[in-house]
Amino acid sequence: MKRFILQVLIMGCILSACGQPGPAAPAGTLSPAPETKTRLLYVFAAASLTEPFNELILAFEQSHPGVKIIPNYAGSQQLAQQIAQGAPADVFASANQTQIQTAIQSGRVSAGDEQVFVNNRLVVILPADNPGQIEALQDLATNGHSLILAAEAVPAGKYSLSFLEQASQDPDFKPDYREAVLANVVSYEENVKAVLGKIILGEADAGIVYSSDVSPTAADKLIKLEISDRLNVQAAYYLAPLNDSQAPGLAEEFIASVLAPAGQDILSRFGFLPVR
Numbered sequence: 001m002k003r004f005i006l007q008v009l010i011m012g013c014i015l016s017a018c019g020q021p022g023p024a025a026p027a028g029t030l031s032p033a034p035e036t037k038t039r040l041l042y043v044f045a046a047a048s049l050t051e052p053f054n055e056l057i058l059a060f061e062q063s064h065p066g067v068k069i070i071p072n073y074a075g076s077q078q079l080a081q082q083i084a085q086g087a088p089a090d091v092f093a094s095a096n097q098t099q100i101q102t103a104i105q106s107g108r109v110s111a112g113d114e115q116v117f118v119n120n121r122l123v124v125i126l127p128a129d130n131p132g133q134i135e136a137l138q139d140l141a142t143n144g145h146s147l148i149l150a151a152e153a154v155p156a157g158k159y160s161l162s163f164l165e166q167a168s169q170d171p172d173f174k175p176d177y178r179e180a181v182l183a184n185v186v187s188y189e190e191n192v193k194a195v196l197g198k199i200i201l202g203e204a205d206a207g208i209v210y211s212s213d214v215s216p217t218a219a220d221k222l223i224k225l226e227i228s229d230r231l232n233v234q235a236a237y238y239l240a241p242l243n244d245s246q247a248p249g250l251a252e253e254f255i256a257s258v259l260a261p262a263g264q265d266i267l268s269r270f271g272f273l274p275v276r
C-alpha cells in the first residue's frame with residue numbers, strides 16, 4: 001500500500017512540473033528573426049556572355065540580399081527553344097534579334113519589350129603555336145587548313161558566314177573565298193565557347209569567335225587576327241523580360257542593372273561594345 005501511495009505522489013509531481021511554464025527569457029533578449037525566403041531569378045544568356053554575366057550576377061546578388069540568380073548559358077538558339085518549350089525563365093539575353101523574335105513568336109516575350117544592350121564583333125583566332133602558319137585572313141582559304149565555326153543556327157555562325165560572303169565580294173579576296181574557306185571547316189559547334197575551347201586545345205588551325213571571347217585568361221593561349229570594319233559584322237545583343245516571369249520586378253531590376261553605367265562598364269571590360 002505504501003508503495004502504491006508513493007507512486008501516486010511521484011506521478012503527481014511529474015504532472016505538476018509539466019504544467020509549469022518554462023523559464024522566461026531574460027529581459028532585453030530578442031526573439032529569433034524568421035528566416036528570409038530566398039527569391040530566385042532565372043536568367044537565360046548567350047554562351048558568349050558567360051564571364052561578364054557572372055560578374056553582373058554577383059554584383060546584383062550582393063546589392064539584393066535574399067536574391068539568388070540561376071543562370072543558364074547556351075547558344076541563343078538553344079535558349080530560345082527551351083523558352084518556347086516552357087522552361088522557367090525570367091530574363092532572356094540573346095546574341096541576335098532572330099532568337100528574341102523566336103521567343104516573341106512563342107508568346108513568352110512581349111513584342112516591344114526587347115532592347116539592344118550591347119554589341120560585339122568577330123575575330124579570327126589561332127592556337128598559340130600557329131600550326132597552320134596562318135598570317136592573314138586570305139590564308140584561311142588555303143587547301144589543307146582546318147577551321148572550326150559555330151553552326152549556322154548559332155548567331156556567331158551566321159555572322160561568320162556573313163563575313164565570308166562580304167570578303168568574297170572584296171577586291172582583296174578571291175571570288176570563291178567563301179567556298180574555299182568552308183571546304184576547310186572540320187567542325188560546326190553548338191556555341192561559340194566550344195569553338196574557343198577547341199582552338200585553345202589545338203584541334204584546328206583557326207576559328208571565328210567574338211572579340212569578347214578572347215578574354216585576358218584566353219589571350220595568352222591564342223593568336224588573334226582582326227577582321228576589318230568593312231568586312232566585320234557588328235552583332236547586336238538583345239535583352240528582354242519574360243512576360244510570365246514569376247519575379248517580374250526583379251527581372252526589370254536586373255535588366256536595369258545591365259543597362260546602367262556600372263553594368264556597361266563590366267561588359268566593356270570583357271571586350272563588348274557598350275550601347276550607353
